[in-house]
Amino acid sequence: MIRTVLEAKNISKNFHDPVTIQVLDRINFSVNSGEFISVIGKSGCGKSTLLYILSTMDTDYSGDLVIDGQNMREKKEAELARVRNEKIGFVFQFHYLLNEFSVLHNVMLPGLKLGKYSRQEVEHRAMERLKILGIDDQAHKNANQLSGGQKQRVAIARALINDPLIVMGDEPTGNLDKKNSEIVFDIFKELAEVYHQTLLIVTHDQGFAENTHRIIEMEDGRIVS
Amino acid sequence: MNQRLIISIARSLLLARWRQTLVAAIGVTFSIAMFITLLGFMNGLNDMLDDLVLNRTPHIRLFKEIKPNPDQPVNLSESFASSHNFIESVKSSGGRLDIYNSGAVMQAIRADDRALGLAPRVVAPVLYNAGVVDINGIVNGVDVVAEVSLFSFNDYIVAGKAIDLKNIPNSILLGKGVAEKLQADIGETVFVTTSRGEQVPLKVVGFFQTGFMDFDKIQSYTSVETAQKLMGKSANYITDIQIKLKDLNLAPAVAKEYARIFQTDAEDIKSVNAQFETGSFIRSLLSYVVGITLLIVAGFGIYNILNMMIYEKMDSIAILKATGFSGSDVRRIFLSIAVSIGFFGGAVGLAIGLVLSLLIDQIPFNTSALPTITTYPVNYDLVYYVIGITFSIITTFFAGYFPARKASKIDPVVIIRGK
Numbered sequence: 001m002i003r004t005v006l007e008a009k010n011i012s013k014n015f016h017d018p019v020t021i022q023v024l025d026r027i028n029f030s031v032n033s034g035e036f037i038s039v040i041g042k043s044g045c046g047k048s049t050l051l052y053i054l055s056t057m058d059t060d061y062s063g064d065l066v067i068d069g070q071n072m073r074e075k076k077e078a079e080l081a082r083v084r085n086e087k088i089g090f091v092f093q094f095h096y097l098l099n100e101f102s103v104l105h106n107v108m109l110p111g112l113k114l115g116k117y118s119r120q121e122v123e124h125r126a127m128e129r130l131k132i133l134g135i136d137d138q139a140h141k142n143a144n145q146l147s148g149g150q151k152q153r154v155a156i157a158r159a160l161i162n163d164p165l166i167v168m169g170d171e172p173t174g175n176l177d178k179k180n181s182e183i184v185f186d187i188f189k190e191l192a193e194v195y196h197q198t199l200l201i202v203t204h205d206q207g208f209a210e211n212t213h214r215i216i217e218m219e220d221g222r223i224v225s
Numbered sequence: 226m227n228q229r230l231i232i233s234i235a236r237s238l239l240l241a242r243w244r245q246t247l248v249a250a251i252g253v254t255f256s257i258a259m260f261i262t263l264l265g266f267m268n269g270l271n272d273m274l275d276d277l278v279l280n281r282t283p284h285i286r287l288f289k290e291i292k293p294n295p296d297q298p299v300n301l302s303e304s305f306a307s308s309h310n311f312i313e314s315v316k317s318s319g320g321r322l323d324i325y326n327s328g329a330v331m332q333a334i335r336a337d338d339r340a341l342g343l344a345p346r347v348v349a350p351v352l353y354n355a356g357v358v359d360i361n362g363i364v365n366g367v368d369v370v371a372e373v374s375l376f377s378f379n380d381y382i383v384a385g386k387a388i389d390l391k392n393i394p395n396s397i398l399l400g401k402g403v404a405e406k407l408q409a410d411i412g413e414t415v416f417v418t419t420s421r422g423e424q425v426p427l428k429v430v431g432f433f434q435t436g437f438m439d440f441d442k443i444q445s446y447t448s449v450e451t452a453q454k455l456m457g458k459s460a461n462y463i464t465d466i467q468i469k470l471k472d473l474n475l476a477p478a479v480a481k482e483y484a485r486i487f488q489t490d491a492e493d494i495k496s497v498n499a500q501f502e503t504g505s506f507i508r509s510l511l512s513y514v515v516g517i518t519l520l521i522v523a524g525f526g527i528y529n530i531l532n533m534m535i536y537e538k539m540d541s542i543a544i545l546k547a548t549g550f551s552g553s554d555v556r557r558i559f560l561s562i563a564v565s566i567g568f569f570g571g572a573v574g575l576a577i578g579l580v581l582s583l584l585i586d587q588i589p590f591n592t593s594a595l596p597t598i599t600t601y602p603v604n605y606d607l608v609y610y611v612i613g614i615t616f617s618i619i620t621t622f623f624a625g626y627f628p629a630r631k632a633s634k635i636d637p638v639v640i641i642r643g644k
């Protein structure tokens with residue numbers, strides 16, 4: 001049963017800094033469950049901007065964003081936070097792990113916030129995800145004791161903790177060397193093939209994109225193919 | 226669940242910066258400790274002075290003053306009733322110094338629910354005979370038992386026993402100053418000349434000291450009966466009735482009422498000691514001002530540390546928001562940090578304040594005014610501790626409020642884009 005997870009309807013965005021420039025121009029597309037989509041395009045064409053809007057963090061746009069059948073425009077700040085918590089996993093170029101916490105606790109935080117499972121269950125689920133990503137042996141280390149590639153894998157585990165509807169990535173391999181990039185790519189592939197996780201990944205890596213189900217190409221704020 | 230999570234995140238952030246946190250907490254601790262110590266000490270002094278004046282002073286004193294009669298004959302005449310009558314140089318007519326029908330008055334007051342008790346007095350002017358010279362003085366006939374229970378009479382006694390006034394007939398309790406002038410010791414006999422010219426021997430049973438030098442140089446105490454004898458009066462001759470009320474605040478109203486009903490003069494403690502409360506108030510105010518000033522300074526410290534923490538933790542705040550924590554969650558995290566600094570800093574402050582109070586309580590303090598007090602007075606009222614911890618939490622809450630609000634407003638997109 002394939003259903004629409006996310007739908008962008010006529011999404012446009014302007015920056016007024018100091019002159020008005022249109023960064024996104026009437027973006028229309030939808031993401032079905034289980035799809036593994038990559039977004040490519042030249043630097044500065046608006047990929048990150050689009051992703052911030054799709055992830056509900058940026059609310060300053062025109063058009064409509066529908067996630068899981070609900071229009072995000074009508075939602076308040078706290079409700080959007082809830083949507084991000086429950087339905088969206090985000091992986092950035094930078095890992096953004098909290099150094100005050102252990103690896104395991106970092107992965108657990110969004111799960112504890114969701115409050116759907118008990119603390120023990122959340123811990124168990126976090127361990128499961130670390131195992132899938134092959135870093136369960138690092139679980140009790142401090143976040144800043146890990147290598148760059150390991151940190152990014154922890155960030156992916158964190159994005160997966162609440163079984164999100166969709167995982168978004170903004171150049172998640174951008175800071176990694178070739179070997180680690182491949183590991184992370186293989187992980188995404190596995191998530192898509194084995195776990196049927198819906199993925200929307202921005203990348204500048206042509207080879208990466210070609211191995212995904214669908215490629216969305218952007219140019220100057222518009223989708224060209 | 227959410228609240229516990231927020232507190233656990235707050236604690237982790239706090240512990241990661243424990244050194245700065247400690248400095249902030251020490252600021253709070255210091256100010257609360259000072260606050261408690263100052264208030265305890267100041268109010269200890271207040272209590273002592275209350276003790277000195279308020280507890281020993283009757284709430285109402287009924288007496289008879291010799292003064293011109295306000296009801297002059299012309300005012301009673303019907304033919305001048307509608308005119309203003311000016312009478313000059315009115316002189317006091319011979320009046321009685323004792324309270325009219327004192328037995329009935331005392332009975333009526335004892336029956337009054339508002340009164341805690343009363344102590345009658347007979348004031349007898351005398352001359353103390355010291356060899357060839359006579360010294361002006363006053364002997365007060367008192368009901369020792371009532372004076373002790375109502376007006377802390379025992380606090381004045383520096384030698385001998387007050388109760389001996391009652392047990393030993395024709396005895397006298399001398400003011401310290403009087404005793405020095407007369408060179409009299411306990412057990413010896415002194416002679417006084419009464420206003421009727423009689424010389425009467427009285428046995429010294431002790432000395433008292435009020436701290437008011439002029440008082441101690443002139444006054445002595447004896448029993449009511451002895452004083453009546455000195456005056457050559459009968460057993461219902463009473464010149465003063467000192468009354469203690471259950472509620473001091475009623476004193477002015479009740480005094481007016483008694484003056485009207487009993488046809489006497491009456492003065493109340495509020496009117497007589499009006500300036501006294503002002504002194505107590507200023508001392509309390511001073512301690513509050515010092516305590517709150519220190520707390521505000523500590524508050525700025527917390528404000529700074531939180532601002533710094535938020536500046537350092539921009540990334541963490543951004544990712545918390547990106548992963549589903551709302552602005553109000555973030556605000557509560559930082560408010561929890563601030564308030565827990567206030568709470569723990571304040572709690573330690575209370576403990577240190579208590580220890581300092583106990584230390585001050587050990588310092589010797591001797592004053593002639595209060596022979597029973599040997600160390601500095603300290604008040605340990607729980608109320609100051611409650612106020613202290615409340616203040617520290619409120620101050621740190623406000624110190625944390627603006628940084629926390631700033632943190633809650635951080636836009637994760639701006640932070641993430643900046644990387």
Ligand SMILES: Nc1ncnc2c1ncn2[C@@H]1O[C@H](COP(=O)(O)OP(=O)(O)O)[C@@H](O)[C@H]1O
Pocket residue numbers: 015016017023041042043044045046047048049050642
């Ligand atoms: N806060 C901003 N104010 C003004 N212009 C911005 C701002 N953020 C991004 N831009 C511009 O928007 C365009 C798209 O940026 P971005 O979405 O980051 O591109 P990409 O991720 O595709 O490299 C760029 O031209 C960038 O300069």
Ligand SMILES: [Mg+2]
Pocket residue numbers: 047048049
């Ligand atoms: Mg980008």
